[in-house]
Each structure stands twice: as C-alpha cells, then as structure tokens.
Amino acid sequence: MKYAKPLPSYLVQRYQGWKATIFSENKAWYRRLADEGQRPRAFIISCCDSRVHVTSIFGADQGEFFIHRNIANLVPPFTDDSDHHGTSAAVEYAVSALKVAHIVVLGHSNCGGVQGCYDMCSGHAPELEEKSSFVGRWMDILRPGYERVLDVPEEQRKDALEKEAVLVSLENLMTFPFVREAVEKGDLTLHGLWTDIGEGDLHQYDPETKSFKLV
Amino acid sequence: MKYAKPLPSYLVQRYQGWKATIFSENKAWYRRLADEGQRPRAFIISCCDSRVHVTSIFGADQGEFFIHRNIANLVPPFTDDSDHHGTSAAVEYAVSALKVAHIVVLGHSNCGGVQGCYDMCSGHAPELEEKSSFVGRWMDILRPGYERVLDVPEEQRKDALEKEAVLVSLENLMTFPFVREAVEKGDLTLHGLWTDIGEGDLHQYDPETKSFKLV
Amino acid sequence: MKYAKPLPSYLVQRYQGWKATIFSENKAWYRRLADEGQRPRAFIISCCDSRVHVTSIFGADQGEFFIHRNIANLVPPFTDDSDHHGTSAAVEYAVSALKVAHIVVLGHSNCGGVQGCYDMCSGHAPELEEKSSFVGRWMDILRPGYERVLDVPEEQRKDALEKEAVLVSLENLMTFPFVREAVEKGDLTLHGLWTDIGEGDLHQYDPETKSFKLV
Amino acid sequence: MKYAKPLPSYLVQRYQGWKATIFSENKAWYRRLADEGQRPRAFIISCCDSRVHVTSIFGADQGEFFIHRNIANLVPPFTDDSDHHGTSAAVEYAVSALKVAHIVVLGHSNCGGVQGCYDMCSGHAPELEEKSSFVGRWMDILRPGYERVLDVPEEQRKDALEKEAVLVSLENLMTFPFVREAVEKGDLTLHGLWTDIGEGDLHQYDPETKSFKLV
Structure with a gap:
C-alpha cells in the first residue's frame, strides 16, 4: 500500500x-x-453527513452506542444472496451478537443523498439512473418512499422524503427474521427520528398519528 | 410503521x-x-464499534468529517453489478460530490468483526461460513488479509489482521477509478490508522517500512 | 522599492x-x-504580541479562523468619517462578506499596549499623550476602560485593564450596525477571552457574574 | 457586556x-x-485571510514574530492627524519599542480584499466606492498600485495587484520617519513576500530585477 x-x-x-x-x-x-468488550445499549443508524453527530446530540461516551453510518441512513431489505452487505452485517452483529435493546434510525434535514433520490425519481438526475452510479443504486432503496410523498404539496416533498427514509429503513429492518423475532419477543425496540440541522430540533415518529412529532 | x-x-x-x-x-x-451545505475536509471510514469515536479523538466538530462506519472499517473492491453498495456509495459521494481532500481508514484493537474473520478463516466459526451469515459474507472482504498474516507468530495474528483490514481497505479504495484518478492528480490523499482502545495509542501506516508506527 | x-x-x-x-x-x-475560497467559522481579534498564538491554542488549521491582530486586540467604535480604518474593515469583511458565526476577542496577560495605556492614563507616560504617538492615540480607545478599573485595588488594576480591553472591544463591536443586527438575529455570537501567557490559563467573560471565569 | x-x-x-x-x-x-517580556526578531504584516498562517509557514514558535494582520496586509502612509491608526500603532510599537530587526510584508494569492480593490477601481463594485464602506475606504490605500498594473495583460492584473499591495505597503512604511531612520542606520531591513496558497510557493521581491522571484 x-x-x-x-x-x-x-x-x-x-x-x-x-x-x-x-x-x-x-x-x-x-x-x-x-x-x-463493548456492551452498547443502542444501535444507531445515521447518515455519513458531517453535520450530524449523534454522539454529541445524545451526550454519548465511548461504549454507549454501536453506530452504523451510510448515505441517507438507509437499511436495504433482507436478501439471501450471499453478497457483501455492509448494512445488513451491522444489523446482524448489533442484534444477534451484541443484543442491543434499541435500534434508532436517525434521519436529518438538508440530506444530499435524499436530494439525489428526489432528483432521480422526479427525472432531473439522469446520471443517477445510470447502472454505474453507486449513489443512484443505493438510493434505489428509497424509491418506495418517493411514491408515498407524491400526495404531499411539492414544496414539502423533499422534507417528507427524508422522513420516508427513516420509515422505509424501519420497515426493511422488520424484514430481517432476527430483528422481527427480537421485536416480537420484546427484547428490542425500534425508534424513528429526524433532526433539523439548522434548528437543532428533533422529531420522532409516532405510530398513533402516523407522523413525526417534535421531541 | x-x-x-x-x-x-x-x-x-x-x-x-x-x-x-x-x-x-x-x-x-x-x-x-x-x-x-457541508464542506468536510476528510472522509473517515471507521468501525461501528461503540468504543471508537473518531470525532472525539480528533476534536472534530460538526461539519469537519464525512464519516462512514461499518463492521471492521472495510471497503469492498470496486464492482459494476448495479447492486446496493452502501460503502461504495459513500466513497463515491465523498470523492465525487464532496471532493474531500483526505480519506482516513481507522482500524482498532479488540475488533469483534476482525475476530470473527479470524475465527472463520482458521476454521473455528463454521456458522460464519454459512451463506446466510451477513457478518461472514461481509468479512469475506478481509480474507486476502488473513493469508498475509499466516507468517506472523500466532499470538500476534489477531492484531496483525486488524491492521490488514486497514490495508485491504486502502487497496480496495484504489480499485475505484475515481479514487485512483483523484489520488494520482494529487487532489486526494489516503491515510491508514489503527488505534489501541485500551492504551489510547494511535499508529499510522508507513509505506517506507511497510509497518504501522506510533504517531 | x-x-x-x-x-x-x-x-x-x-x-x-x-x-x-x-x-x-x-x-x-x-x-x-x-x-x-475560505469559509472560516470564526473571526478572531487578537494582539500582535509574539507570545499569543491563537491557532496553536485552539489546534486550528489553515481555513478555520479569520484573524485580525492589532495592538491590545482593540476595536474602535463605529464612525462614518470615511477614513482608513483597518480594524473596522476587517470586522465588516468578516461579518458582511464571510458571514462568520463567532467573533472572539482574545486578550492576554503581560500586554505591553495595555501597560502603555495604564501608564498614560495614570500620568506616568507623557510621551504617549503626545499627538504624534500612534500607540498613544490607538490606546485612547481603552480610556473608558481605565475609568472602570479605578475601583480595583491598585496592584490588580493592570490585569483588570487587560480584561477591560476585551470588554470595551465587545461593546464597540455592538456599535457597528451590521454586527448588532447579526447578533440580534442569532447569526453571530460574541465571545470574550483572556489568556495568562505564563500559566497557559484561559478565562472567559460570563455576563451573569460580570467577571472572567477560568475555562 | x-x-x-x-x-x-x-x-x-x-x-x-x-x-x-x-x-x-x-x-x-x-x-x-x-x-x-517578548523579544521578537521580526515584525510580520500579513492578511486576516484564514488560509495564510505565517507561523506555520516559518515554523515560528511563541515569542518569535510580532504579527499584525489586516485586510490585504496594507500599511497606510504616515499621517499626523492624531486619529486611531491601528496599523501605524503596530509599526511604531514594533520598531520603536521592540526594535525588531526585520519587517516582512506577506501578500498572498486569492486575496478577497485585493479582488475588491480591483473590482472597485475597474468600476465593477460601486458599493465599495460608497463613503460608508470600511473595506472600500481601507482598500483606497492600494489605489496607487492599481494605476501601475494597467500596463499588465488583463488576465494577470489581479495577481499583479496582490504584489503591488506588498510594494505599496513597503513604500508607505518608508514614509514613517522612525522606520526610514532605522533602515538607513542598518538597524532594520524590509522584506516583501507573496505566497501562492494553492501551490505553497513563496516569492520575494528582488529590487535588482524589480520583480518577485520564487524563493
């Protein structure tokens, strides 16, 4: 090297x-x-974005959070194709080896990855449609979320899609048999958050009202 | 949800x-x-491990580092199979969209992922060999590193394999055409680090001596 | 030349x-x-003194701090006389062009400029009273601070005047309409610091107790 | 406060x-x-720009350089109007009180202040012509330099004006009686430098050839 x-x-x-x-x-x-060895209480799935420091927001010290960070805090659906799946490996390790009590998916405002997905799905980013685009193919995971924000007024769609990134990831997490089993046994809880970088606000998903509420 | x-x-x-x-x-x-928007100077590839906080070690505030964290801080080799590749998407976004000046791969001591790889390659973890093991298939990326530590005395192999995880990732980074091009143009530099969690030491790879040296 | x-x-x-x-x-x-182009986060107003290196104290690399250094880290009050005002030009550029988020005024112990002001105001430096003394006329900016330290026991007045140099500068900063507006909108925060060169201590002004506290 | x-x-x-x-x-x-007390060998006049760290370039430790930093590293001509002159006060203190052996004026590439002067003098920045513009009135110091770069091909004028900022400052330094006297007695030498931020190059003014030469 x-x-x-x-x-x-x-x-x-x-x-x-x-x-x-x-x-x-x-x-x-x-x-x-x-x-x-580590014994983290929570597994955090957060974005690579340099403006989102989950350890700072939650005052976490070394040892508290097992953290996976990828573009747009996405979890792909479960597959059994034996390929390299970095996110799925992190989920498996967190749940099966470390037996964390919580999985938190943390989305955020001004997300470049979600912006790319929005542009791609609305036909304004043909370069992301190309087979060779790693960002485009990764953001394909969020396509089902794009369908769901078309009802929302156009100027709110980008924000809505960032929140869909959290929900799609939570839904995909439940397709992993070991996640579903741990959730159903009460050994694991899932949490969906979205933070506004500029305002410092934190919103969490409330299944009752099917919306994100200010914490 | x-x-x-x-x-x-x-x-x-x-x-x-x-x-x-x-x-x-x-x-x-x-x-x-x-x-x-963000304008991070460096892209950090670090482990999900709860004991490794790169922002703390380097006194970095929000906005400074674009950070991808996965099991064992691995980068898979470049492929063009149009699949979901979270790590490759992060590398592409960091280099092509954000145009970071540095990529730092940060390995660490006591890494559970590397331990798993070691056990698997040495025949002590058949469950990780299974097709359905996400962690096993992810750690396959490090197999070429395992071959290279067999010369090392047995009691040092686990540590040596953690350092190989850094080197394999740096080598795989160079298989991405846009990484190689940026490195060759002098727009991007690569750095290989390994930290000892218990001692707080930081070592960096020195290509002259082909070894990790205390910083 | x-x-x-x-x-x-x-x-x-x-x-x-x-x-x-x-x-x-x-x-x-x-x-x-x-x-x-640069996008510095903070604007530092520090002394020319060779013993005060703000970039070292704060581990700042190139690009982080926009720095103005003058004798005794002073900011004159706002005027509209169209004269050459180097400090006011630096303030205007930092706030209006670069839109920095922080202005830090950093005073220090053993300040020769403040000593001169103290000697001048207490009648021991008639040469600084002369019209032709650039240092004297510059230190006139700190005269309102001298009035305020007369209550302090004499042996502490010199130190107190160094801290007044920080406070007078912060007060004068607020006389610039564009500074006041940015502060009131929450786009800019002001900070007052004083460092003890020999002890390496850093003190910051606390408006609650109206005093400088060790950081 | x-x-x-x-x-x-x-x-x-x-x-x-x-x-x-x-x-x-x-x-x-x-x-x-x-x-x-300090006993600095050199007095440096440098720009506020966050990308120019004279202490880093010259490996200077605390105590070595007395440093004044203002927009575009300018020295105004000597005046006797008893006004607040921060730069003139710094020059006086460096030469008369500290008796430095060298004065170095350090200009640099990509200078926003010089760009403003260029735009103003060429009629493209009417806002800088306004009486109330501190940056404009400060950059007036460089107007004589603008006249001298009109012979240079247009695409090189901006760079040439950055170098003129160094020369105008050196010329203005010589209008201070105490500077001229110290220079003529051999107690003080003046130096004109210009650094290219992106290339890391350093050029110095050579009076023989009346041009800046790579160091």
Whole structure:
C-alpha cells in the first residue's frame, strides 16, 4: 500500500491533546472496555453527513452506542444472496451478537443523498439512473418512499422524503427474521427520528398519528 | 410503521441538554452549515464499534468529517453489478460530490468483526461460513488479509489482521477509478490508522517500512 | 522599492521544510481552499504580541479562523468619517462578506499596549499623550476602560485593564450596525477571552457574574 | 457586556488538549516569556485571510514574530492627524519599542480584499466606492498600485495587484520617519513576500530585477 501518507499535523496535534486529557481522564474505563468488550445499549443508524453527530446530540461516551453510518441512513431489505452487505452485517452483529435493546434510525434535514433520490425519481438526475452510479443504486432503496410523498404539496416533498427514509429503513429492518423475532419477543425496540440541522430540533415518529412529532 | 416506540427518556433528557447548551452555543454556525451545505475536509471510514469515536479523538466538530462506519472499517473492491453498495456509495459521494481532500481508514484493537474473520478463516466459526451469515459474507472482504498474516507468530495474528483490514481497505479504495484518478492528480490523499482502545495509542501506516508506527 | 532585502536564510530553510512536509501533507485541501475560497467559522481579534498564538491554542488549521491582530486586540467604535480604518474593515469583511458565526476577542496577560495605556492614563507616560504617538492615540480607545478599573485595588488594576480591553472591544463591536443586527438575529455570537501567557490559563467573560471565569 | 456567550465546547476541548501537551512541554519557556517580556526578531504584516498562517509557514514558535494582520496586509502612509491608526500603532510599537530587526510584508494569492480593490477601481463594485464602506475606504490605500498594473495583460492584473499591495505597503512604511531612520542606520531591513496558497510557493521581491522571484 504505497499510497498511504502521513496524517496532517493538525490532526496529530489534536490527537495528542485528546490523549493527554480526555483519554487520560477516562483511562480506567477505556481499559475495561478494551478488556471486557463493548456492551452498547443502542444501535444507531445515521447518515455519513458531517453535520450530524449523534454522539454529541445524545451526550454519548465511548461504549454507549454501536453506530452504523451510510448515505441517507438507509437499511436495504433482507436478501439471501450471499453478497457483501455492509448494512445488513451491522444489523446482524448489533442484534444477534451484541443484543442491543434499541435500534434508532436517525434521519436529518438538508440530506444530499435524499436530494439525489428526489432528483432521480422526479427525472432531473439522469446520471443517477445510470447502472454505474453507486449513489443512484443505493438510493434505489428509497424509491418506495418517493411514491408515498407524491400526495404531499411539492414544496414539502423533499422534507417528507427524508422522513420516508427513516420509515422505509424501519420497515426493511422488520424484514430481517432476527430483528422481527427480537421485536416480537420484546427484547428490542425500534425508534424513528429526524433532526433539523439548522434548528437543532428533533422529531420522532409516532405510530398513533402516523407522523413525526417534535421531541 | 406500527413498531416505532418513543425514545427512552434518558435520551430525551440528554437531547434537551444538548439543545440548550452545545446547539445554542453553535447555532449560528449550524444554521450556516444547513443553509450552505457541508464542506468536510476528510472522509473517515471507521468501525461501528461503540468504543471508537473518531470525532472525539480528533476534536472534530460538526461539519469537519464525512464519516462512514461499518463492521471492521472495510471497503469492498470496486464492482459494476448495479447492486446496493452502501460503502461504495459513500466513497463515491465523498470523492465525487464532496471532493474531500483526505480519506482516513481507522482500524482498532479488540475488533469483534476482525475476530470473527479470524475465527472463520482458521476454521473455528463454521456458522460464519454459512451463506446466510451477513457478518461472514461481509468479512469475506478481509480474507486476502488473513493469508498475509499466516507468517506472523500466532499470538500476534489477531492484531496483525486488524491492521490488514486497514490495508485491504486502502487497496480496495484504489480499485475505484475515481479514487485512483483523484489520488494520482494529487487532489486526494489516503491515510491508514489503527488505534489501541485500551492504551489510547494511535499508529499510522508507513509505506517506507511497510509497518504501522506510533504517531 | 529599492529597500527590500532577501529573506534571512534561516527563514528560507524553515519555509522549505514546511513546503516539503506540512504543505505536502495538506496539498489537496489547500488547493481546494484556494479554488473555492475560505469559509472560516470564526473571526478572531487578537494582539500582535509574539507570545499569543491563537491557532496553536485552539489546534486550528489553515481555513478555520479569520484573524485580525492589532495592538491590545482593540476595536474602535463605529464612525462614518470615511477614513482608513483597518480594524473596522476587517470586522465588516468578516461579518458582511464571510458571514462568520463567532467573533472572539482574545486578550492576554503581560500586554505591553495595555501597560502603555495604564501608564498614560495614570500620568506616568507623557510621551504617549503626545499627538504624534500612534500607540498613544490607538490606546485612547481603552480610556473608558481605565475609568472602570479605578475601583480595583491598585496592584490588580493592570490585569483588570487587560480584561477591560476585551470588554470595551465587545461593546464597540455592538456599535457597528451590521454586527448588532447579526447578533440580534442569532447569526453571530460574541465571545470574550483572556489568556495568562505564563500559566497557559484561559478565562472567559460570563455576563451573569460580570467577571472572567477560568475555562 | 451582556452579549458575550460561552465558548463552543469543541474549542474548549481543543484548548484543554493544548494546555496538557504543547503548553505543558514548553511551560518553562512560556513563563520566561511572560516574566521577561517578548523579544521578537521580526515584525510580520500579513492578511486576516484564514488560509495564510505565517507561523506555520516559518515554523515560528511563541515569542518569535510580532504579527499584525489586516485586510490585504496594507500599511497606510504616515499621517499626523492624531486619529486611531491601528496599523501605524503596530509599526511604531514594533520598531520603536521592540526594535525588531526585520519587517516582512506577506501578500498572498486569492486575496478577497485585493479582488475588491480591483473590482472597485475597474468600476465593477460601486458599493465599495460608497463613503460608508470600511473595506472600500481601507482598500483606497492600494489605489496607487492599481494605476501601475494597467500596463499588465488583463488576465494577470489581479495577481499583479496582490504584489503591488506588498510594494505599496513597503513604500508607505518608508514614509514613517522612525522606520526610514532605522533602515538607513542598518538597524532594520524590509522584506516583501507573496505566497501562492494553492501551490505553497513563496516569492520575494528582488529590487535588482524589480520583480518577485520564487524563493
């Protein structure tokens, strides 16, 4: 791997600062986490977006959340094709190996992935329709959500589609036999959230009213 | 989606604390990030493991790092099968849409995914060999790394395989035409890191000596 | 300009070292910053003093902070006399063109400019009272602060005046209509800091208690 | 000063990291600098631009450079109007109080202030012509430089004007009697530099050829 380069020095400086303070203050706990293994309470599925830090929003320290982050916080439906499925592997590990008590899908405003899906489905992004587009093929997962937002006034569709990304993912989670079983036995609960980056608001899905409500 | 449940109250409480403090202190900046879009400097590929918080280690605030997290921080090789590839979609978005300057693959000690791969490859985890195992099929990506650690004394192989997870991912990144092109033009640099959770140490890959060195 | 001389060779040597290391490690990002323009999060007003490096204290890399440095980190009050106002121009550019989210005024211990102001106001530096003294006329900005430290025991007045330099600057910032408007709309927040050079301490102004508190 | 807000927590974290590492390692020296006062070798006049870190380029530690930063690294001509002149005060303090051996004016590529001056002088930025524009009135200092770049091919004028900003400042420095006297006595040397942000190049003014040469 001849292409690897040294870390930029501003990151080295910051790392050394972290080691001398936060790590040093928590050393005993981090050593126990290393020796005894993790035991996270929740599994979070969040977006790669640099503006969404679930650990910050929930004041989570190392050891609390098992976190998968992908474009648009999507879970594909269950398949048995033996292919590489990074998201499905994370779900399986969280539920079957770590036995987390909660799965939280966290969507967010201003999502570039969802914008791409919206543009693609409404015919304005032919490049995302191409077979070779990894983003396009990934966002195909959200196509069923696009159908459902067509009833919504046009200026609200983009936001509605971000919330559909959460719901489609929750629905797809239930297609995994080990998820369904754990949910039905009461060993696991699912939660759907959407956060507004600019306002700092957090909304959660309420199955009673079938809508997202401010927390 | 009738299965969604209300968020546990301890998380609601912490969210409200975050909103009143950290969000409030950074409101103006978060609004600008929402309005103008993200412009992250680096793309981080890290593990889902709850004990590895790259934003903490590097003192990064919202907006700085675009982050993909999956089991064992793996990147699969480039394919053109039009399937759902979450990791490849994240790489494409980071490099082609966001034009990040750095990709950092961050491995870590005590990695459960790598342990699984080790057990599977050494014949001690037949359940991971099964077609239906998402974790097993995902860890197949690391099989070429397993071959390379067989020369290492047995008690060091597990650690060596964690570092191979970083190197295999860097090698696979270079199979993506748009990654290779950006690297060759000098628009993108790759970095391989491995952190020891219990010691708080950070090691980086040095192509000169073909080994990981303490930062 | 016949007076310009070649750079001392120790600086040439260091520059060449920087180019081969730090620049080289960050080249892709620096090129993007050049092509796309800066988007700094904060505007820092700091002293020219060689002992105060705000980028080091906050681990900031190129692109993060827009920085104005003058004697004693002072902001003059708003005027509309069409004269050359370097500080006011920097404030206007930071707020109106760059739309920074934070303005930080950073004062410091052992400040020679503030010492001069103290000596001048207490009658011990007649040379600074002269019309021709640029330092004296610049330090006139801090005269309202001198009035306010007369209640303080004499041996603490010099330190108190350094903190007044921060407060007077924050007050003067609020006399700029575009600053006031951005603050009132929540698009901009102001912060007052004072650092003890010898102790490495950082204090911030707390409006509740009207005093500087250790961070 | 009721408007001051607490420092964003990511900056608090980074500060604490700095204190525990860089400060801690250099404590003895920083204490001496505090007790004995600064004795900087050079006075640097640089731009506020977030992409230009003169301390990084020259590997300067605390105590080495007395630094004034303003929009477009400009020095106004000497005047005796008793007004607030931040730049002139910094020049006076550096030369008369600190007796620096060098003054370095450091210009740079992609300068927003110089771009504004160029647009204003070529009739494309009427808003900068207004009396109330602090940036416009500050950039008036560079008008004599604009006249001199009209001979240059149009596509090179913007770069040429950035270099004129360095030369105009050096010329204006020589209008300060105490600067001229120190230069003529050989106690002070002046240096004109221009750096290309994207390429990391450094050019210095050579009075022999009346041009900037790569260092």
